[in-house]
Amino acid sequence: MSAERREFPPADEQLRVLRRGVVDLISEDELRQKLERSRDDGRPLSVKVGFDPTAPDIHLGHTVLMRKMRQFQDLGHQVVYVIGDFTAAIGDPSGRSKTRPPLTREQILANAETYTRQAFMTLDRERAVTRFNSEWLSPLGAEGMIKLAAKYTVARMLERRDFRERFDGGVPISVHELLYPLAQAYDSVALAADVELGGTDQLFNLNVGREIMPDYGLAPQVIMTVPLLEGTDGSDKMSKSLGNYVGVTDAPNEIFGKVMSISDTLMWRWYELLTDEGAEGARALREVAERGERHPRDLKVDLARLLVARFHGDAAADEAVTHFEQVFARKELPDEIATVTLPAADEPVWLPALLKETGLAASTSAARRLIQGGGVKLDGEKVVSEEASIPARGELLIQVGKRHFLRVRFG
RNA sequence: GGAGGGGUUCCCGAGCGGUCAAAGGGAGCAGACUGUAAAUCUGCCGGCCACGCCUUCGGAGGUUCGAAUCCUCCCCCCUCCA
Numbered sequence: 001m002s003a004e005r006r007e008f009p010p011a012d013e014q015l016r017v018l019r020r021g022v023v024d025l026i027s028e029d030e031l032r033q034k035l036e037r038s039r040d041d042g043r044p045l046s047v048k049v050g051f052d053p054t055a056p057d058i059h060l061g062h063t064v065l066m067r068k069m070r071q072f073q074d075l076g077h078q079v080v081y082v083i084g085d086f087t088a089a090i091g092d093p094s095g096r097s098k099t100r101p102p103l104t105r106e107q108i109l110a111n112a113e114t115y116t117r118q119a120f121m122t123l124d125r126e127r128a129v130t131r132f133n134s135e136w137l138s139p140l141g142a143e144g145m146i147k148l149a150a151k152y153t154v155a156r157m158l159e160r161r162d163f164r165e166r167f168d169g170g171v172p173i174s175v176h177e178l179l180y181p182l183a184q185a186y187d188s189v190a191l192a193a194d195v196e197l198g199g200t201d202q203l204f205n206l207n208v209g210r211e212i213m214p215d216y217g218l219a220p221q222v223i224m225t226v227p228l229l230e231g232t233d234g235s236d237k238m239s240k241s242l243g244n245y246v247g248v249t250d251a252p253n254e255i256f257g258k259v260m261s262i263s264d265t266l267m268w269r270w271y272e273l274l275t276d277e278g279a280e281g282a283r284a285l286r287e288v289a290e291r292g293e294r295h296p297r298d299l300k301v302d303l304a305r306l307l308v309a310r311f312h313g314d315a316a317a318d319e320a321v322t323h324f325e326q327v328f329a330r331k332e333l334p335d336e337i338a339t340v341t342l343p344a345a346d347e348p349v350w351l352p353a354l355l356k357e358t359g360l361a362a363s364t365s366a367a368r369r370l371i372q373g374g375g376v377k378l379d380g381e382k383v384v385s386e387e388a389s390i391p392a393r394g395e396l397l398i399q400v401g402k403r404h405f406l407r408v409r410f411g
Numbered sequence: 412g413g414a415g416g417g418g419u420u421c422c423c424g425a426g427c428g429g430u431c432a433a434a435g436g437g438a439g440c441a442g443a444c445u446g447u448a449a450a451u452c453u454g455c456c457g458g459c460c461a462c463g464c465c466u467u468c469g470g471a472g473g474u475u476c477g478a479a480u481c482c483u484c485c486c487c488c489c490u491c492c493a
Contacts, residue, residue, distance in 0.1 A: 172488060234449080243439090263449035297446040327446040350460060366440085369455050373441040387460080392485090401440075403448060 005042030008076050011035035017071055019144030020278055021064075023200050024225040026210070031222045034194050038077075047072045048193035048221070050082040050133070051119070051186060053111035058118040059245035060307070061199075061229040064273045066122040068226050073127040080191055081119065086134040087183050118248050121311060121359060136190035137183055146183050151212050157181070160204045172203045185209035193221045201223045201237075229273050232258055234266040239256035252312045256320035257403075259304035262327075264289075264296045271303060328402070335396070337405045343409040351376075358408065360400045375401050 008014065014035050019025060049069055051062075051354045058066075061283050069079050085108045105299050116130055140148065157178050157366055158164055165172050181204060188196055188209035196206050204385045208225040213220045228237040231244025246258045263268065272282035289296045301321065309317035326332045352367035355376070361367035369385040377399040378390065390396065396408045 129445085257447075261447065261449090264446095265449075267448090295446075297448070300446080300448075324447080331447095353460075363458065364460075365458060368461090370441060375441040375456060389460095401442095 006044060006076050007042070008035070008039040008044075011039060014075050017075065018068075018224075021068070021226060021273065022224050023227055024203055024223065026207075026223050030220075031041065031195065031224075034222060038194075044076055044078040044127075045072070045194040046080055046191060047077050048080045048082060048188060048191055049198065050084050050087075050187060050196075051115060052084045052086050053115050054406065055265045056111035056114040057240060057245075057247045057249065058115060058121075059238055059240065059247045060233070060270075060274060061245065063122050063248065064229050065197060065199060066119060066227050068224070071124055072195075073124040074333050077127070078232075079128045080193065081116070081123070081128050081130045081369070082191070083115070083132050084184070084187075084188050085112060085132045086137040089181060113253070121248055131191070133187050137186065140186070145179070148186055148212075151178065151215055152182060154178070162204075164396065179288060181205045181208040182212075185212050188221050189218060191215045192218055194219075195222045195224060197224050197226070199228045201228060220328075227273060230266060231271060232262050232266075233264050246307070248311050252308045252316040252320040253323050255311070256304045256317075256324055257306045257328075259307055260300055260324065262300075264300075267296070267300050267303060269298075273387055274352075275303070275306060292369075333397075334405060337407050339407040339409055341409045341411060342392070345392040349392045351388045351390060352381065352386060354390070354408070355398070355400070358398070358406055360398060360404055360406060370400060 004072075013033050015028070015032055018031070019028070025031065034045055047069065049065065073079055088108050088111075112132070120128070150206055158167060160181070163173055184205045185208040187193075189212065193209070196209060198206050203223070203225050204223075206225070210220045210223055230236065231238035231242060232244075232246065233244040236242050236244060240247075246255055250258070259270075268282045268286045271277050271285055272279050277283070277285065288294050289299055301324075304324075305317045307323055308320045317407040323334060327334045342357075351371065352361070352364040355367035355370070356364050361370055367376075371383050371386040371388070374382055380396050380399075393410045395410070398408060400404045400406075
């Protein structure tokens, strides 16, 4: 953070950009004032955002928020990226119906490392500071924690829906979980944050920070929330544990394929939240499709291509398009098929055992079922008998389902 | 501290001495249909070269020809009272 003066666009101009796609903004007036003051002083706003390093991979859902952070950066402001190493030991109860298992120190640090690296695929490294919240939360000690806890009441804590529902539903809530929002709130105090961003599920936590800051002699932070992105299944929010996510480090074909498999309804939503189209642009595209001017599939290809290009570049995106057309639209074989070499033998190999060995099926039982269901092809021929055996020599192309190809060479 | 309810396969949830590898739903996988869409429909959904055997119903013992189901102890959760 340098002391040099910076130039900022007029507050209203900044506001116009920042407000876009935001669900909660508390409050717009306060934000305008902060923007004006920062412009007068030539000092960037400190925009805080916290990440719980529990699941190490960043997915498209996170990028909705990161793109908003990026906008602040592009306007000249400073993002403070808080790695919740301390709070990870508590486990954020947000949106949870169960207590989270705590992580070990090593896991947390390893996750934080991966997280940060992936975050900077979207964020501007130059205008970001990474901090670990154990820096100020650990020294707080039991005494400080108790003082902090004294600033809030149980009744207020239970206003929060996650807690309320668990409480009413007879699902356990551990006392330490009540400390999570307070710890996160204290991050804002320690950093004297001007603004804190989060997903809509963070509204409660963000508000706690806002509320306790004046107790510590600070101006309350402005809070902004962005929508939660629905995962590939189209219903739940995107999350790694639900397996409905598209990771930013997923392979190009992987990203492309996952995007193509989402429903049309979801596609408009993704256009809105993940691209520069915004709500109006997404609506316009939908109308174009509804009028039959463009096939929804093509619009989905555009979206998939754009997202692959964002994380892997244009060349990779073009290849992904080609690959997709080839394998799925024309049902041809992909260019690249993994090959495994197994020792040749005189005895034929029992197919289910081979599928298990090559990882194409989890067990021989599962392999049998796949064969029974008609999902296994050898050199393009559907296998009819689960007792099928094949000579353990030469080369063989195995296909399981629509997507799994493997060349097996015996030699 | 007292009284009561409960822990079942990935998740929810039935079962309450044999007919239980355990209903139903969800998720997942495969097939059909398609735009690899989505929705829908069908099948599968513990393991094992397998019409039989093995391992599962919080944990450890026990009763019984036979237990997820009964008994004992332990662990964990919830509700009400204090």
